[in-house]
Amino acid sequence: MFERVLVANRGEIARRVLRTSRRLGIRTVAVFVEGDELHARDADEARPIPSYLDVEAIVAAAADCDAVHPGYGFLSENPAFARACADAGVTFVGPSAQAMELMGDKVRAKEVAVAAGVPVVPTYSLEDARSSTAYPLLVKAVAGGGGRGMRVVDDPSGLDEAVAAARREAAAGFGDDRVFVEKYLPRARHIEVQLLGDIALGERECSLQRRHQKLVEEAPSPAVSEELRKQLNDEASSLALAAGYENAGTVEFICDADDPREHYFLEMNTRLQVEHPVTEMVTGLDLVECQLRIASGESVESDGELRGHAIEARVNAEDARWLPQMGTVLRYNRPPGVRVDDGIEEGSVVGGDYDSLLAKVIVHGEDRADALAKLDRALAQTTILGVVTNVGPLRNLLADPAVQAGDLTTALVGARGLPEQPSSLDRVARAAAAIEFAELGAGDGWRLGGQRAPSWWLLQVEGDEPFEIELPAGTPTPPGWHHVRDADTLWLAHEGHVWRVREPAIEETQHAAAMGTLTAPMPGLVLSLDAAVGDAVSAGQTVLVLESMKMELAITAPADGLIERIEVSAGDRVKERQILVSFA
Ligand code: ADP
Numbered sequence: 293m294f295e296r297v298l299v300a301n302r303g304e305i306a307r308r309v310l311r312t313s314r315r316l317g318i319r320t321v322a323v324f325v326e327g328d329e330l331h332a333r334d335a336d337e338a339r340p341i342p343s344y345l346d347v348e349a350i351v352a353a354a355a356d357c358d359a360v361h362p363g364y365g366f367l368s369e370n371p372a373f374a375r376a377c378a379d380a381g382v383t384f385v386g387p388s389a390q391a392m393e394l395m396g397d398k399v400r401a402k403e404v405a406v407a408a409g410v411p412v413v414p415t416y417s418l419e420d421a422r423s424s425t426a427y428p429l430l431v432k433a434v435a436g437g438g439g440r441g442m443r444v445v446d447d448p449s450g451l452d453e454a455v456a457a458a459r460r461e462a463a464a465g466f467g468d469d470r471v472f473v474e475k476y477l478p479r480a481r482h483i484e485v486q487l488l489g490d491i492a493l494g495e496r497e498c499s500l501q502r503r504h505q506k507l508v509e510e511a512p513s514p515a516v517s518e519e520l521r522k523q524l525n526d527e528a529s530s531l532a533l534a535a536g537y538e539n540a541g542t543v544e545f546i547c548d549a550d551d552p553r554e555h556y557f558l559e560m561n562t563r564l565q566v567e568h569p570v571t572e573m574v575t576g577l578d579l580v581e582c583q584l585r586i587a588s589g590e591s592v593e594s595d596g597e598l599r600g601h602a603i604e605a606r607v608n609a610e611d612a613r614w615l616p617q618m619g620t621v622l623r624y625n626r627p628p629g630v631r632v633d634d635g636i637e638e639g640s641v642v643g644g645d646y647d648s649l650l651a652k653v654i655v656h657g658e659d660r661a662d663a664l665a666k667l668d669r670a671l672a673q674t675t676i677l678g679v680v681t682n683v684g685p686l687r688n689l690l691a692d693p694a695v696q697a698g699d700l701t702t703a704l705v706g707a708r709g710l711p712e713q714p715s716s717l718d719r720v721a722r723a724a725a726a727i728e729f730a731e732l733g734a735g736d737g738w739r740l741g742g743q744r745a746p747s748w749w750l751l752q753v754e755g756d757e758p759f760e761i762e763l764p765a766g767t768p769t770p771p772g773w774h775h776v777r778d779a780d781t782l783w784l785a786h787e788g789h790v791w792r793v794r795e796p797a798i799e800e801t802q803h804a805a806a807m808g809t810l811t812a813p814m815p816g817l818v819l820s821l822d823a824a825v826g827d828a829v830s831a832g833q834t835v836l837v838l839e840s841m842k843m844e845l846a847i848t849a850p851a852d853g854l855i856e857r858i859e860v861s862a863g864d865r866v867k868e869r870q871i872l873v874s875f876a
Pocket residue numbers: 364365366435436437438439465466505506561564565566567647649842
């Protein structure tokens with residue numbers, strides 16, 4: 293086994309890799325970018341680097357190490373990085389650079405799959421796509437990842453625009469603008485197989501996604517029979533053999549939601565995945581330990597058994613629309629008794645430089661129903677205040693009858709729209725008032741003749757109209773609520789759901805939202821302006837593109853109109869709700 297390993301990553305995955313390395317008695321070295329030190333405290337040594345993408349700096353930092361573990365994202369699928377490690381005499385914990393090169397190219401990977409007898413999604417050349425009757429089609433980046441560089445096209449007239457958009461996103465995201473076209477399965481399940489070399493460890497179901505990115509993952513899949521499991525395992529294994537694949541990797545399949553036996557190879561991820569813990573919980577293996585053992589020349593084994601059911605929920609800095617949010621973590625309570633892989637603590641600043649994954653809550657149950665119940669309970673006991681997270685929306689999603697029934701498709705999350713707040717506004721406002729009252733009442737000035745006075749409040753719950761409330765004297769703070777104050781905002785949490793409450797200024801309450809403006813739905817960077825002052829735009833037309841936390845969002849005109857003013861330029865950073873464009 294290695295004596296000294298450098299972990300070339302950050303956040304929850306760096307901490308998770310460091311944990312296993314230390315358990316194995318390995319000396320650990322972390323790298324960190326200034327201002328992003330949390331994970332580095334878990335290592336024996338920490339070395340500063342300019343960026344997690346800086347190959348030269350990371351290889352230099354690893355000079356006295358035996359191995360580098362790349363985690364996921366960043367340089368984990370970069371063959372040049374694997375080669376640079378090898379050239380420096382440091383083992384890259386992963387497959388060979390050649391295997392990464394081959395399988396990282398989605399088009400070449402499909403050719404390997406075809407040669408290995410694995411069914412693939414039909415692919416079209418641009419010319420064929422133009423005259424095809426197989427719509428809807430999907431334009432995809434050859435080098436894509438993280439759900440980026442992908443566009444669904446419903447008919448040939450939308451093809452050129454989709455290709456241009458996918459190319460732009462791919463060039464910006466991966467430095468490679470090549471795209472290809474494949475058949476789009478509108479009712480699909482995403483089912484993937486975990487590999488260690490050519491040993492297949494069974495499947496994970498990852499159909500609960502937003503914007504083609506996973507949100508909740510489980511093992512085993514509720515839709516996979518013993519027979520299908522064996523087939524998927526065998527296919528993944530043949531693919532690994534055909535690609536000369538070593539170490540951990542994942543073969544992703546897209547399946548017909550109504551009959552998952554109709555399945556097609558989608559892509560291979562040549563690294564550890566975000567959702568690897570669910571496989572660990574049903575197999576009893578520590579996949580990071582297996583990766584390190586394989587890389588150091590040892591062999592690993594699996595008895596092939598899957599025990600019980602595991603589910604993971606990704607806790608992201610995002611709101612009920614699954615859009616990125618930023619802030620400072622002011623309160624963080626982990627749920628007790630379950631596995632939490634996290635990269636935050638109280639005081640952590642969640643900015644726009646990294647993706648929005650803050651923590652993963654992972655549970656294991658006897659069966660799926662047990663695991664679902666445990667996950668819901670764990671999320672209800674997760675409190676994060678100071679930055680908006682998807683904990684509440686995840687609970688709503690888990691309660692969905694289709695999710696409960698295991699009737700999943702990749703379109704399910706998107707089709708649900710905005711969930712309703714589970715608690716009436718009245719209850720939230722009364723809670724806010726009561727907490728406020730209790731706090732103020734504890735001092736003086738709010739008591740009349742030794743008695744607490746009844747109080748009247750004008751409050752505004754984020755996203756709603758101001759609200760008047762009268763609170764009888766002595767109203768107690770209701771149990772089970774958490775709160776923290778941040779300037780004029782009171783953050784309130786109850787069973788995983790969070791509300792921001794303010795006392796609005798009187799002028800604000802009389803000032804209706806400005807008509808005819810387009811505001812930023814999330815904080816971020818203006819990537820491009822796609823329209824100019826004086827342009828007549830039609831409803832749905834892209835006016836500009838915002839980027840935040842590795843996600844691009846096209847801001848479109850709400851109605852037909854004439855652009856009167858544009859308040860921002862490409863390259864500007866904008867705040868949530870900042871006015872971007874006004875219409876005449
Ligand atoms: P998984 O397939 O492991 O579930 P994702 O596809 O969500 O994971 O991506 C894993 C992580 O890697 C995320 O943090 C994502 O932002 C990042 N990521 C994925 N692909 C790329 C890429 N090509 N370049 C940079 N980061 C990427």
